[in-house]
Amino acid sequence: MNRPLEGILVLEFCQFLAGPSAGLKLADLGARVIKIERPVKGDACRQLAIKNLFIGEDSLLFHTINRNKESYAADLKNPEDLALLKKLIAKTDVLTHNFRPGVMDKIGLDYSSVQQINPKIIYASVTGYGDTGPWAAKPGQDLLVQSVSGLTYLSGNAEDGPVPFGLSVTDIMCGNHLVQGIIAALIKRAKSRKSVQVEVSLLESALDIQFEVLTTYLNDGGQLPKRSKVNGSAHAYLSAPYGTYQTADGYIAMAMGDLDKISAIIGCDVSEIYTDTDSTFEHRDELLILLGKTLITKANAHWLSLLEPHDIWCAGVLNYQEAMQLDVFRSQEIRQELKLGDGETIGTTRSPIRIDGYKLYADKAAPKIGADNEKINSEFDLT
Amino acid sequence: MKALEDYLVVDFSQFLSGPSASLRLADMGARVIKIERSGTGDICRSLYTSNVIMNGESSVFHAINRNKESFEVDLKQEVDCQMVWELLAKADVMIHNFRPGVMERLGFDYPAVKAHNPGIIYAELSGYGTEGKGKGKPGQDLLLQSVTGLTWLSGNAGSGPVAMGLSIVDMLAGAHLAQGILAGLFRKVTQGLGALIQVSMIESAYDFQFETVTTFMNDGGVLPERTTKNNANAYLGAPYGIYKTANGFLALAMGSIPVLGRLLGCDELRSFEVLAEAFDKREEIKAILAVHLQTQSTQYWLSILEPADIWCADVLNWKELMEHEGFKALNMIQEVEMIDGYRYRTTRCPIRIDGESLFSERGSPKLGQDNEQIIRQFIKIN
Numbered sequence: 001m002n003r004p005l006e007g008i009l010v011l012e013f014c015q016f017l018a019g020p021s022a023g024l025k026l027a028d029l030g031a032r033v034i035k036i037e038r039p040v041k042g043d044a045c046r047q048l049a050i051k052n053l054f055i056g057e058d059s060l061l062f063h064t065i066n067r068n069k070e071s072y073a074a075d076l077k078n079p080e081d082l083a084l085l086k087k088l089i090a091k092t093d094v095l096t097h098n099f100r101p102g103v104m105d106k107i108g109l110d111y112s113s114v115q116q117i118n119p120k121i122i123y124a125s126v127t128g129y130g131d132t133g134p135w136a137a138k139p140g141q142d143l144l145v146q147s148v149s150g151l152t153y154l155s156g157n158a159e160d161g162p163v164p165f166g167l168s169v170t171d172i173m174c175g176n177h178l179v180q181g182i183i184a185a186l187i188k189r190a191k192s193r194k195s196v197q198v199e200v201s202l203l204e205s206a207l208d209i210q211f212e213v214l215t216t217y218l219n220d221g222g223q224l225p226k227r228s229k230v231n232g233s234a235h236a237y238l239s240a241p242y243g244t245y246q247t248a249d250g251y252i253a254m255a256m257g258d259l260d261k262i263s264a265i266i267g268c269d270v271s272e273i274y275t276d277t278d279s280t281f282e283h284r285d286e287l288l289i290l291l292g293k294t295l296i297t298k299a300n301a302h303w304l305s306l307l308e309p310h311d312i313w314c315a316g317v318l319n320y321q322e323a324m325q326l327d328v329f330r331s332q333e334i335r336q337e338l339k340l341g342d343g344e345t346i347g348t349t350r351s352p353i354r355i356d357g358y359k360l361y362a363d364k365a366a367p368k369i370g371a372d373n374e375k376i377n378s379e380f381d382l383t
Numbered sequence: 384m385k386a387l388e389d390y391l392v393v394d395f396s397q398f399l400s401g402p403s404a405s406l407r408l409a410d411m412g413a414r415v416i417k418i419e420r421s422g423t424g425d426i427c428r429s430l431y432t433s434n435v436i437m438n439g440e441s442s443v444f445h446a447i448n449r450n451k452e453s454f455e456v457d458l459k460q461e462v463d464c465q466m467v468w469e470l471l472a473k474a475d476v477m478i479h480n481f482r483p484g485v486m487e488r489l490g491f492d493y494p495a496v497k498a499h500n501p502g503i504i505y506a507e508l509s510g511y512g513t514e515g516k517g518k519g520k521p522g523q524d525l526l527l528q529s530v531t532g533l534t535w536l537s538g539n540a541g542s543g544p545v546a547m548g549l550s551i552v553d554m555l556a557g558a559h560l561a562q563g564i565l566a567g568l569f570r571k572v573t574q575g576l577g578a579l580i581q582v583s584m585i586e587s588a589y590d591f592q593f594e595t596v597t598t599f600m601n602d603g604g605v606l607p608e609r610t611t612k613n614n615a616n617a618y619l620g621a622p623y624g625i626y627k628t629a630n631g632f633l634a635l636a637m638g639s640i641p642v643l644g645r646l647l648g649c650d651e652l653r654s655f656e657v658l659a660e661a662f663d664k665r666e667e668i669k670a671i672l673a674v675h676l677q678t679q680s681t682q683y684w685l686s687i688l689e690p691a692d693i694w695c696a697d698v699l700n701w702k703e704l705m706e707h708e709g710f711k712a713l714n715m716i717q718e719v720e721m722i723d724g725y726r727y728r729t730t731r732c733p734i735r736i737d738g739e740s741l742f743s744e745r746g747s748p749k750l751g752q753d754n755e756q757i758i759r760q761f762i763k764i765n
Binding site (some may be wrong): 002004005017021025029030050051052053060063064065066129130132133134135136138139141142143144145146147148149150151152153154155156160161162163164165166167168169172173174176177178179180181183184185186187188190191192196197198199200201202203204205207208209210211212213214215216217218220222223225227231232234235243244245251252253254255256278280311313314315316317318319320321322323326327328329331333334335346347348349351352353354355356359366 | 384385386387396399403407411425427430434435437442443445446448511512514515516517520521523524525526528529530531532533534535536537538539542543544545546548549550551554555556558559560561562563564565566567568569570572573578579580581582583585586587589590591592593594595596597599600602603604606607609614615616617618619623624625627632634635636637659660692694696697698699700701703704705707708709711712713714716727728729730732733734735736737738
């Protein structure tokens with residue numbers, strides 16, 4: 001198949017998650033992505049393991065984020081290495097980095113210096129908080145950005161205090177925004193033939209994902225979000241029945257729905273509390289509790305078999321074991337295997353984007369540090 | 384000049400997922416025309432959150448659909464369909480998020496549109512893909528969170544499922560759709576080809592969880608275990624979490640436990656010298672931290688930890704955030720204006736191109752406000 005970014009070369013001066021997750025997306029879309037890593041240690045993520053899982057010398061986490069890439073080891077503090085890198089930069093289409101503001105200037109690889117080497121480069125950077133203001137020097141770390149962005153007051157219930165999203169959501173969204181910016185820049189360059197600078201930050205991405213509720217806040221006299229006090233409530237701004245409910249053998253989720261219809265189907269009289277649409281906001285807690293009292297009496301399958309035929313938006317709440325048993329998980333072929341080269345494979349997910357009806361598989365495992373130096377040196381004539 | 388200037392996007396999608404993608408394209412310079420059902424329009428216009436109504440319509444509609452035009456049509460009328468076909472002939476991108484089968488019934492499926500405009504980027508977003516069992520299920524955010532295991536990652540171990548309190552899967556799928564569309568446009572500008580771009584919420588939800596799902600797949604199928612208190616990531620060791628202080632909260636990311644013990648004056652922590660204990664004994668460590676951190680204020684702890692380069696932060700609500708100079712420096716809020724003069728404040732695009740933030744003053748459209756102009760410009764039939 002014809003991958004849209006075939007022929008595009010990306011040099012990735014990034015570590016951890018935000019920048020490298022963008023590199024992974026670009027690679028799956030067809031770009032050639034070369035990680036520029038310091039010799040011996042490489043991307044710090046190589047040693048950042050979750051549950052102490054390693055594949056050879058590198059963490060499984062590193063493998064997850066850096067599949068389908070090459071690695072070029074170079075020491076940015078060594079003038080000879082830097083000279084070679086500049087030759088490589090002269091031939092690249094895209095450079096990404098996630099150093100703190102000022103670091104690339106010291107090395108001499110800031111945007112204006114790089115433009116001198118390559119006047120058609122796409123120069124893309126990720127920071128934590130932008131490059132101005134009192135937060136610019138703070139470490140760009142996901143949990144900390146979640147914490148200052150207000151995001152932690154949207155999940156869980158009102159009694160919980162701040163509840164962070166249990167994934168590195170600002171890193172991942174910021175990586176997604178970086179991909180958007182880079183490809184838009186490639187389109188712009190195709191017409192202008194000139195370099196383009198792209199900048200994203202974790203905090204701006206954290207605010208962007210809150211754009212709906214922030215817009216509500218900004219135009220509602222500055223009323224802070226009010227989470228429900230009830231366990232299972234799923235959105236500070238949405239009314240009953242929106243939430244998850246315990247059943248006799250698990251949990252089910254119900255999204256927006258007509259309470260008259262739902263209460264009739266499950267046999268739960270809500271008429272005293274539910275008088276009109278407004279009451280689903282005003283009496284959200286009572287309604288969630290009342291529905292919960294009925295739903296806990298029977299099993300998931302019972303309720304879903306009653307609700308689904310009436311087109312009520314509902315689903316079982318599944319864990320990973322149950323979720324991956326679903327027909328749809330298999331039929332969508334979400335899992336792919338990476339070849340480690342020694343006959344072993346590791347399972348992971350694939351790109352979520354399909355082009356011309358094709359799924360974007362890529363079974364190339366993450367590279368060892370400097371695995372591609374020799375090839376790249378000879379290919380780009382770096383001596 | 385903005386990156387997507389001169390591109391025309393015809394957007395049939397509703398709610399959040401598809402429209403969030405076209406908002407991004409609009410902010411990058413594309414002209415986005417919403418195709419809206421006559422009489423009611425995008426259902427999101429009346430999908431209220433917290434009963435907040437702005438200028439007669441929901442606040443979320445205004446957030447998602449600023450910087451777009453509205454073309455109100457009745458696709459059951461032949462004349463209206465003809466007009467849409469004429470518009471599609473000029474379009475660079477078409478977007479829809481109908482359930483599988485609907486566009487086939489309406490006649491605007493990919494083969495038909497491609498035959499009409501071979502260079503078009505046809506982008507579709509579904510809940511569960513377009514083939515196989517379950518393809519007709521509603522692509523609703525909370526339900527997608529629920530069926531992909533996402534609700535077992537946030538909150539504490541005893542909390543049951545805890546959904547992420549935003550329509551995060553919608554936004555991810557929208558972000559991926561925008562990426563696919565942009566990639567298609569890049570191929571179009573370099574190779575002159577059209578493209579079919581497909582994204583589903585279930586694939587996007589798994590992509591979001593690629594780290595934890597990959598861990599699960601290679602760890603003998605062990606389920607994520609949240610800590611009983613102060614959980615922030617089921618897969619990370621102590622101190623990762625948010626802790627109550629004497630006057631608020633403190634977020635702590637990574638950091639050596641004995642070093643933290645020394646800095647915080649908490650002797651109990653100094654004995655956890657083995658690196659692996661940060662994960663293996665995280666419940667114990669978090670419990671000690673939780674008690675100790677309540678003895679002083681957030682500012683007190685920050686004044687000790689920040690100079691020592693420990694990754695920590697205050698925990699702010701929106702009011703506190705927006706009063707902070709760090710927020711003001713971003714210039715993240717913009718005011719936009721609707722055709723009738725109604726003005727509202729909202730966030731801007733999070734991407735900066737060539738050093739400039741992408742602002743746009745245009746508010747969301749009234750239903751059908753651009754019919755006359757669109758017909759005059761694009762439609763040749765009587």
